[in-house]
Amino acid sequence: MPVPEALDGTYAVAFAEPPEAPRELAREQVTARVAPPLRDLVVSMLDSPMLTLDLRPADGFPPLPASLLTQYGAPPADLAAVEAASHLLAVRAAYRPGWPPAHEWATRAIAGAVAAAAGAPVVDVFTPRILPQDELLRSLPNADGEIRLTDWMLLPHTAGPHGFWFTTKGLARFGLPELQTENVPPALVEPWGRLLNGLARRVLDLWLEQLAALETPVVVDLPETVSVGLQDVAAAQGTEEEMRREVSVRLRLDAPDGGAPVLTVLAADDGPDRLESLCTALFGMPRTGAA
Known part of the structure; x- marks a missing residue:
């Protein structure tokens, strides 16, 4: 990249x-x-x-x-x-x-x-x-130079014929492409948004680690498969989480219609209900209403 x-x-x-x-x-x-x-x-x-x-x-x-x-x-x-x-x-x-x-x-x-x-x-x-x-x-950063990524990034989503289209708006501030996901089922809007916030925090950390390790980097290699965990979700919000539950997603670098590159977020393993499976594995079973 x-x-x-x-x-x-x-x-x-x-x-x-x-x-x-x-x-x-x-x-x-x-x-x-x-x-x-x-x-x-x-x-x-x-x-x-x-x-x-x-x-x-x-x-x-x-x-x-x-x-x-x-x-x-x-x-x-x-x-x-x-x-x-x-x-x-x-x-x-x-x-x-x-x-x-x-x-x-x-x-x-x-x-x-x-x-x-x-x-x-x-x-x-x-x-x-x-x-x-x-x-x-x-x-603004606190005395330790820490920020909440969600204060610098928005996560707009729009409805389409096959679900919701998500895209981050803020990672470009740090030199990264934005993240996007297509066809997110309506029932997953809230958990998938949380997962993307955590993934954005994880990808930013990987990016900054690579930049710090190289003297004058021209290109940085990010892994195709990235783990995102509850700790990343919490860090994006400026909080902490002790549980270390994680899932893996796959990133694909795309340039839609010749525009700015984006990182399309895909399940690491293909299959039906793959986004729902990721959200369930990371956050647990969704709550059901009382009878």
């Missing part, structure tokens, strides 16, 4: 009135609102050419997609504030793949701090999604 030379993070702050000195405001608010050690990383990014702050009249940027912002749960008041904004501040950064993902941590922290001072909404341009302040703050 090819390793990108650099990864980009972009957030937009929608101002009713533009600030006079965005970089000074960012430094002041980050110093006041962001705790170390994250504060040190953010300030170092502010002092480097890897991070830019671009303040323009709102019509100087491509319009933010209101329909997608709504689809991803934008509160009506925040959506109205974005649409009425006189100016947008684009916070952008580039950084090498690996850990920490400084391009994402720094841009999200800066956008959140500046927005909090002005009472302005923050748009995660990657998704795109308006981030409420409480969710934004919760997503």
